[in-house]
Amino acid sequence: MKPLTSAMSKMKTMIVATGLIATSISFGASAELGYPEKEELKFGFIKLTDMAPIAVAYENGYFEDEGLYVTIEAQANWKVLLDGVIDGRLDGAHMLAGQPIAATIGYGTKAEIITPFSMDLNGNAITVSNEIWEQMKPNIPKMADGRPVHPIKADALKPVVEKYIDAGKPFNMGMVFPVSTHNYELRYWLAAGGIHPGFYAPHKGDTSGKIDAQALLSVTPPPQMPSTLEAGTIYGYCVGEPWNQQAVFKGIGVPVVTDYEIWKDNPEKVFGITKEFSEKYPNTTIRLTRALIRAAMWLDENNNANRPAAVKILSQSNYVGADYEVIANSMTGTFEYEKGDKRAVPDFNVFFRYNATYPYYSDAIWYLTQMRRWGQISEQKSDAWYADVAKKVYRPDIYMAAVKSLIADKLVPASEFSSLKGEDGYRSPQTHFIDNIVYDGTKPNEYIDKFDIGLKAKDKL
Numbered sequence: 001m002k003p004l005t006s007a008m009s010k011m012k013t014m015i016v017a018t019g020l021i022a023t024s025i026s027f028g029a030s031a032e033l034g035y036p037e038k039e040e041l042k043f044g045f046i047k048l049t050d051m052a053p054i055a056v057a058y059e060n061g062y063f064e065d066e067g068l069y070v071t072i073e074a075q076a077n078w079k080v081l082l083d084g085v086i087d088g089r090l091d092g093a094h095m096l097a098g099q100p101i102a103a104t105i106g107y108g109t110k111a112e113i114i115t116p117f118s119m120d121l122n123g124n125a126i127t128v129s130n131e132i133w134e135q136m137k138p139n140i141p142k143m144a145d146g147r148p149v150h151p152i153k154a155d156a157l158k159p160v161v162e163k164y165i166d167a168g169k170p171f172n173m174g175m176v177f178p179v180s181t182h183n184y185e186l187r188y189w190l191a192a193g194g195i196h197p198g199f200y201a202p203h204k205g206d207t208s209g210k211i212d213a214q215a216l217l218s219v220t221p222p223p224q225m226p227s228t229l230e231a232g233t234i235y236g237y238c239v240g241e242p243w244n245q246q247a248v249f250k251g252i253g254v255p256v257v258t259d260y261e262i263w264k265d266n267p268e269k270v271f272g273i274t275k276e277f278s279e280k281y282p283n284t285t286i287r288l289t290r291a292l293i294r295a296a297m298w299l300d301e302n303n304n305a306n307r308p309a310a311v312k313i314l315s316q317s318n319y320v321g322a323d324y325e326v327i328a329n330s331m332t333g334t335f336e337y338e339k340g341d342k343r344a345v346p347d348f349n350v351f352f353r354y355n356a357t358y359p360y361y362s363d364a365i366w367y368l369t370q371m372r373r374w375g376q377i378s379e380q381k382s383d384a385w386y387a388d389v390a391k392k393v394y395r396p397d398i399y400m401a402a403v404k405s406l407i408a409d410k411l412v413p414a415s416e417f418s419s420l421k422g423e424d425g426y427r428s429p430q431t432h433f434i435d436n437i438v439y440d441g442t443k444p445n446e447y448i449d450k451f452d453i454g455l456k457a458k459d460k461l
Contacts, residue, residue, distance in 0.1 A: 041070045043070055059313050093271070114274070121351075140152055293406065315327055363427070
């Protein structure tokens with residue numbers, strides 16, 4: 001173990017009751033933060049580059065600065081990871097943003113999971129096989145130098161899917177989990193191009209998500225995506241890095257669109273813990289959040305100057321375990337769509353900029369709208385219901401307690417969080433979607449009704 005730092009030796013002794021911290025930020029005096037009630041912790045993750053804040057908090061000693069002695073353990077898949085947090089085998093984990101939300105409303109495993117920390121923005125892409133790419137290319141406008149014009153919309157894929165359907169062949173695609181961002185982003189992209197990705201009907205016992213589907217989506221664990229594509233089991237997939245760039249390096253597929261192009265600066269993963277853990281160990285909860293905030297800041301500071309060092313960490317076998325060059329392709333400000341077609345995408349991975357770490361209620365509500373759009377939520381819910389669920393799961397009060405204590409301890413400058421002053425948990429209406437539909441988190445039912453493909457707010461299968 002590394003020795004405790006001077007920051008740890010200056011720990012205060014008063015316990016903070018997280019439930020009493022105001023959501024809106026002010027940088028005045030705050031309650032003093034006490035010792036962690038639980039010091040030895042085990043965190044889980046899936047082998048994706050967006051687990052980086054956990055790895056960096058460990059490797060840079062930020063957890064130990066907080067008096068936390070952490071073990072980090074890769075998990076086989078998202079269900080195993082979620083079950084580990086629920087049954088206490090894991091104290092917390094890198095989670096799909098939809099997992100705590102789905103657990104709270106009882107879709108799948110029922111449990112009270114919260115998040116005090118949003119781990120990143122962007123970071124995913126949709127990749128198709130070389131064969132599908134060759135069939136899509138005639139439908140895509142070209143730039144003066146012959147390269148495809150981006151963003152590439154699913155309009156270019158639609159005639160390909162229709163050809164498969166006419167031939168009686170299912171058009172299979174992969175995503176990582178039914179409540180993953182990847183599932184909703186892939187569905188969003190397909191539907192925006194006129195391709196129906198199918199409905200769920202849990203009230204009828206159907207959780208396949210394939211009712212009325214033109215493209216059939218199924219679950220594949222992230223590290224297995226390239227090999228499943230290469231085997232021809234699926235024709236395309238949506239996954240996080242480095243598994244899109246891996247397809248480019250192996251010469252088996254082409255990433256056609258990033259989630260940054262589907263929804264600019266979209267929320268991706270969160271750090272999840274049980275509500276019981278946060279209430280039993282309030283200081284520990286704040287302290288682990290402090291460590292993750294510092295890690296996120298380090299990842300983005302000085303125009304991503306630390307990213308090469310982060311890539312070196314992530315390439316270790318105990319973290320992501322992919323080659324340095326594969327991880328660096330997206331983590332250092334570029335993205336390679338086709339072999340040789342590398343373009344600047346400086347915000348492909350965002351860990352701190354644009355308030356990336358703040359758990360916005362409106363982010364949670366977006367996931368709920370997509371669950372309703374595709375039938376995972378079977379019946380209409382009121383706007384107030386969406387807001388209430390978001391507030392149960394996303395905990396900006398804990399996040400702000402961590403921020404205020406970091407500022408009080410002079411570990412971070414208040415200026416880094418000035419844009420959060422007076423924050424109410426709702427982003428301004430967001431306009432940068434591939435279909436140009438505006439999202440306002442305060443009006444979820446109105447938003448659901450804007451889509452041509454998908455259930456309307458009042459519909460029921």
